[in-house]
Amino acid sequence: MFGLRILLFFAGIALVVWILVRLARGPRPSQHPRVKSGDTVKCARCGVYVPREDAVRDGERYYCSEQHRLEDQGERR
Known part of the structure; x- marks a missing residue:
């Protein structure tokens, strides 16, 4: 019975230390990098949206x- 009390006592101390360490570290950064929200444009060929600065423009x-762009030019001629 005495051994169980000691075990519970140390488990309680470990829990308190773990909680204090977690609080001291602060919030964890997000695992997913944030994507800048900016202007997106729709591909005239396949319809996927891409950031305007990454898109290939033709007129x-x-x-x-x-x-x-080349495939769409071939079909428009």
Whole structure:
């Protein structure tokens, strides 16, 4: 019976220390990096949305890649 009390006492101390360490560290950073919300444009070929600064522009049309721009040009001719 005495051994069980000692075990519970040390388990309680370990729990308090663990809680204090967690509180001292502060909140954990998010595992997922935040994506800047900015203007997105729709690819004229496949419809996927890409950030405007990453898009390939051809006149008034935007594309997700140079390949889609070329494929769309071929179909429009």
